[in-house]
Amino acid sequence: MPIEVNGQSYETDEEGYLVNLSDWNEDIAKVIAKEENVDLTPNHWEVVNFLRQYYEEYQIAPAVRVLTKAIGKQLGPDKGNSKYLYELFPYGPAKQACKIAGLPKPTGCV
Numbered sequence: 001m002p003i004e005v006n007g008q009s010y011e012t013d014e015e016g017y018l019v020n021l022s023d024w025n026e027d028i029a030k031v032i033a034k035e036e037n038v039d040l041t042p043n044h045w046e047v048v049n050f051l052r053q054y055y056e057e058y059q060i061a062p063a064v065r066v067l068t069k070a071i072g073k074q075l076g077p078d079k080g081n082s083k084y085l086y087e088l089f090p091y092g093p094a095k096q097a098c099k100i101a102g103l104p105k106p107t108g109c110v
Contacts, residue, residue: 021103036096052102
């Protein structure tokens with residue numbers, strides 16, 4: 001089911017993840033976030049951009065435990081913990097944040 005952004009249509013899979021990762025931009029992220037009931041703050045963008053860099057480097061969307069550990073390493077222990085990440089992305093930090101970041105669903109996520 002495609003999403004409409006700025007008069008253009010972008011293909012998503014049945015769960016709402018972008019089919020073509022190269023389609024992603026911040027406007028698409030905002031539309032997906034709105035559908036997910038997430039108001040994007042600078043803290044959200046920090047995680048979204050972190051995920052995009054992680055994916056670019058490793059070619060995989062990290063599961064929540066890996067994400068938590070990697071964020072803690074780069075952004076510090078106050079941000080690299082489940083409580084903080086679930087406050088930002090209540091429906092699952094890895095799953096929901098990856099969707100907003102235009103990445104595939106992380107392996108191991110239901």
